[in-house]
Amino acid sequence: MMTSDGGITIRTATEQDWPKIIVLNEICFVTPQTAEFTAHWQQLVSGAPPIIALDDDEVVGATMDIPMTVTVPGGASVAAAGVTAVTVAPTHRRRGILRALYTAHHTRIGESGVPLSILTASEGGIYGRFGYGPATVEATVSIDRRFAIPHPHAPDPGGVRMVHPAESRSAFTDVYDRWQAVTPGAQVRPEIVWNRIFADRESERGGGTAQFGLVHPDGYVLYRRVSGDNGSVARVDEIRTVSSDAHAALWRALLGLDLVRRVEAHLTPEDPLPYLLTDGRLVRTTSRHDELWVRIMDVAAALEARTYRRDLDVVVQVDDGFLSAGGRFALTVRDGKAVCTRTDAAPHLVLDLDVLGSLYLGAHRARTLAAANRLRAADADTLDRFDSAFGSDRDAQMGWAF
Ligand SMILES: CC(C)(COP(=O)(O)OP(=O)(O)OC[C@H]1O[C@@H](n2cnc3c(N)ncnc32)[C@H](O)[C@@H]1OP(=O)(O)O)[C@@H](O)C(=O)NCCC(=O)NCCS
Known part of the structure; x- marks a missing residue:
């Protein structure tokens, strides 16, 4: 593929283009990339080469995708292109390079026959014009656990074990696979993504402690402790459950962490957590935002x-x-x-x-x-x-x- 418009060439990348793509990504996302992170990323997108924009021989824009499988309502698995690492150089913004990259990229995705293209958006105003709509909603909640009292009808099924995540890998991956198979929008998680989670590198902890794990036969939590304004916080990276018992049991355990003041987590807006407590108002929504965007x-x-x-x-x-x-x-x-x-x-x-x-x-x-x-x-x-x-x-x- 090779098109040229206004002095900008759009073409598929070759192996030799990667060093310049990495510099572009670092500048555009304002995040230095370690060699490890770059290798991880290259492996994820290895299904199809990135599409890049060149001004002479400078890479000034890029877009790429990860081949994915997502669950849709009813439980079917659908192939999707996970569009990612979309960048246009700060020196070349707002002159149509994203549009040119997206036209080439989505033409390729269309020709591949996948029914869906998905992404996460850095800003809400960009992707509607390209046919993407926000398709999942996430609520960030914060609970002052000192006052959290289980409702008399809240189940107390037990069954939670404390583990070192990396030593109990299958307790997490098996539950995730069962959860993913029934959850609309959830993607199959590749092995290399799990490897990164269990590696729990200090550079990816966001200032928190190493990761802690709680597992149940039907669920798990991965969380870490971070410092908050008024004492420490258990920040849940991920909670996945496939039964109400697992949900109730894991939340009882999290809210039983006496030495943290608050628990923060990302949930769907319909999560039953408030109803497990005598005072549902304690589950304070601090943000509500889009996650996955879908273009059919x-x-x-x-x-x-x-x-x-x-x-x-x-x-x-x-x-x-x-x-x-x-x-x-x-x-x-x-x-x-x-x-x-x-x-x-x-x-x-x-x-x-x-x-x-x-x-x-x-x-x-x-x-x-x-x-x-x-x-x-x-x-x-x-x-x-x-x-x-x-x-x-x-x-x-x-x-x-x-
Ligand atoms: C966002 C970004 C990719 C836009 O690239 P760009 O080449 O300047 O965009 P274009 O000039 O091709 O604009 C394409 C269209 O999107 C619109 N647009 C671009 N950026 C926008 C923004 N931040 N908000 C709203 N609309 C925007 C343009 O007005 C244009 O509309 P039109 O074609 O319908 O007239 C670029 O600014 C960037 O790399 N930012 C930092 C990294 C980032 O946020 N990447 C997205 C990751 S999800």
């Missing part, structure tokens, strides 16, 4: 991969202002399963591709987007049925950041 590359394949909570017979018009994934689609759902085909029939619903991405994993509601005029339905009944059909029995959540 193949609307029919993506919509047929997930399940639905209600029968549907609708024609949906999807507008893709970036590439050509849009069009009109007849979506018929019976007993949860969909058939989706292109059609010329008049639409019952009209929405942009980024909005469909936001609805896809069930974390955002059609009726809320309709209230903002981001989705237009022919009538209230169609909207109501579409809204409930696209819900999910399981909360969507990103599996690992990339």
Whole structure:
């Protein structure tokens, strides 16, 4: 691939381009990269070479992707391109280089046939124009554990063991795999990503202690102690559970850490933690933000991969202002399963591709987007049925950041 526009050349990278790509990433993310980190990253994206922008022979922009598999509502596994390390040099911003890189990159992703492209966004205002919608929601919570009292109905199943994470690897990886298989948005986690977690390098601890681990047959927690404003904090890096018992037992253990004042964790907004306590208000949400963004590359394949909570017979018009994934689609759902085909029939619903991405994993509601005029339905009944059909029995959540 080789295109040239305004003196900028866009092409796929070769092995020789990597040193310059690394300098670009360091400058753009304002983060020095160790040789170890670079090697890890190169291995993750080894499925396809990066796409770069050159001004003469200087690398002034880059984008790349990690081949991924994500779960969608209903439990099917769908192939996705995990777009990552998107950078344009501070010397070359706002002259269309990201757009040129993305056009080349997404054309390649489209040709590869994967139904989804996913990313995490440094800023919320950039990626909607490229058909990406925020598709999972994360709440950061902070609990003053000194006052946390279990509700009388809160289960007390026990079964939690204290471990050194690296010495009990399978206790974590096995639970993760079970959790990932049922959680919309969660990606299969490659071995090399686990290696990095268990290596627990000091440079990646964010000022905290080494990692601690609590495991249960159906769940685990990885956390570390950090200094807070008013005493120490147990900062949960990751809590994954596949049963209510594991969730209740692990939270009892975390809230039993007498020598920390607060516990901080990242949860889905629907996490049952507040209801396990006599005073649910103690679970204070300190931030609520997007995690995974989804661009649907193949609307029919993506919509047929997930399940639905209600029968549907609708024609949906999807507008893709970036590439050509849009069009009109007849979506018929019976007993949860969909058939989706292109059609010329008049639409019952009209929405942009980024909005469909936001609805896809069930974390955002059609009726809320309709209230903002981001989705237009022919009538209230169609909207109501579409809204409930696209819900999910399981909360969507990103599996690992990339
Ligand atoms: C974000 C970044 C990639 C943008 O690159 P760029 O080459 O300046 O972007 P372009 O000129 O191609 O802009 C493409 C479009 O996005 C818009 N855009 C770019 N940056 C934006 C921003 N920060 N907020 C809102 N819109 C933005 C442009 O207005 C343009 O819109 P249009 O094509 O619809 O008219 C670049 O500033 C960068 O590398 N930043 C630091 C690293 C980073 O944040 N990477 C993203 C990781 S997720």
